[in-house]
Amino acid sequence: MIHARGLTRRFKIKGAHVDAVRGLDLDVEEGQLVAFLGPNGAGKSTCLRMFTSLLPPTSGTAVVAGRDVVSDPAGVRARIGYVGQKSGAGENFRVRDELVTQGRCYGLTRPQARERADEVLAMLDLGSLAERKPGTLSGGQRRRLDIALGLVHRPRLLFLDEPSTGLDPQSRANIWEHILRLREEHGTTVFLTTHYLEEADNMAARVVIVDHGRVIADGAAGRLKSDLAGDRVTITTRDAADAARAAGIAERVAGSGEVTADGTTVLLRVSHAGAVLPEYLRSLDEAGVKVLTAETSRPTLDDVFLALTGRSLRESDAQGDAQGGEQGGEQGGEQGASRDAAA
Numbered sequence: 120m121i122h123a124r125g126l127t128r129r130f131k132i133k134g135a136h137v138d139a140v141r142g143l144d145l146d147v148e149e150g151q152l153v154a155f156l157g158p159n160g161a162g163k164s165t166c167l168r169m170f171t172s173l174l175p176p177t178s179g180t181a182v183v184a185g186r187d188v189v190s191d192p193a194g195v196r197a198r199i200g201y202v203g204q205k206s207g208a209g210e211n212f213r214v215r216d217e218l219v220t221q222g223r224c225y226g227l228t229r230p231q232a233r234e235r236a237d238e239v240l241a242m243l244d245l246g247s248l249a250e251r252k253p254g255t256l257s258g259g260q261r262r263r264l265d266i267a268l269g270l271v272h273r274p275r276l277l278f279l280d281e282p283s284t285g286l287d288p289q290s291r292a293n294i295w296e297h298i299l300r301l302r303e304e305h306g307t308t309v310f311l312t313t314h315y316l317e318e319a320d321n322m323a324a325r326v327v328i329v330d331h332g333r334v335i336a337d338g339a340a341g342r343l344k345s346d347l348a349g350d351r352v353t354i355t356t357r358d359a360a361d362a363a364r365a366a367g368i369a370e371r372v373a374g375s376g377e378v379t380a381d382g383t384t385v386l387l388r389v390s391h392a393g394a395v396l397p398e399y400l401r402s403l404d405e406a407g408v409k410v411l412t413a414e415t416s417r418p419t420l421d422d423v424f425l426a427l428t429g430r431s432l433r434e435s436d437a438q439g440d441a442q443g444g445e446q447g448g449e450q451g452g453e454q455g456a457s458r459d460a461a462a
């Protein structure tokens with residue numbers, strides 16, 4: 120469904136340049152649900168805009184839904200759905216009419232567009248809102264309308280740029296229910312970006328992490344976490360001297376795992392915390408180190424990013440936000456992007 124090789128995109132801004140995507144290789148097969156993760160400015164939206172043919176690559180190739188994004192952008196657009204970060208719905212028409220208009224943009228006849236509008240209204244639980252104007256919908260309802268707009272022409276591949284951002288937890292869960300159903304009941308391939316690591320972790324079968332325009336990890340979340348991050352064992356001691364001794368003992372117990380001591384806290388990263396903790400506590404007891412608390416925790420996708428880059432995804436996001444404010448550029452808004460994609 121998506122086959123990218125050596126994809127790059129450079130933006131020129133006032134004599135300088137930004138390499139937003141640097142040699143991206145990616146294969147996504149039919150029916151997969153892929154979460155594309157990375158800090159602010161990692162290049163996620165730029166990739167999506169290239170995959171959807173809204174932006175030409177600087178170099179490299181991408182074949183999406185069987186069509187080349189450079190030589191056959193219209194072919195790509197006819198076969199995919201794209202829901203950008205901003206809503207693609209206008210304000211003047213009613214919800215059903217928005218969907219019918221979208222269907223017409225994709226070349227459906229009026230009766231076909233009406234039929235498809237009713238189908239996607241039912242699919243996204245929007246039937247009771249069909250006669251409302253988009254401006255009167257809640258954030259979650261509006262996001263469902265955006266997804267419905269992306270589905271009117273029955274694409275086999277749907278791109279979603281941060282589908283759940285800015286929604287309350289209940290609406291986020293609801294959006295996810297619909298995304299999962301799309302895949303399970305209709306076999307739609309879904310490629311989405313998100314900043315919510317827990318959502319990607321729990322929902323997506325495959326997680327692709329990008330940083331500085333390159334893929335740095337790709338696989339099932341569980342495998343990435345066990346291969347790249349490992350469990351954590353954290354203990355606290357009475358004083359720093361005991362913590363230093365506990366860290367020394369941890370080096371022996373943890374094998375190839377990583378050990379860090381900070382004040383009275385010692386942290387071990389190991390592949391199986393449950394197997395290490397009893398032996399560790401026994402060794403500490405034998406050495407006369409008094410342990411005040413001991414706990415184990417499973418790794419998160421943030422731990423995976425930390426292990427790969429030395430930075431936390433959340434911290435990187437905060438830095439990205441700060442830089443983002445300073446950057447000018449030629450960025451065009453994504454407003455009405457679903458419609459653009461249909462044009």
Ligand SMILES: Nc1ncnc2c1ncn2[C@@H]1O[C@H](COP(=O)(O)OP(=O)(O)OP(=O)(O)O)[C@@H](O)[C@H]1O
Nearest residue numbers: 130139158159160161162163164165448449450451
């Ligand atoms: N049109 C543009 N002109 C100039 N620079 C751009 C343009 N679009 C993106 N960039 C820059 O390219 C880099 C990648 O941006 P992109 O929006 O793809 O990142 P992202 O991973 O989607 O970030 P976010 O999570 O904040 O949406 C950033 O440094 C951004 O400022």
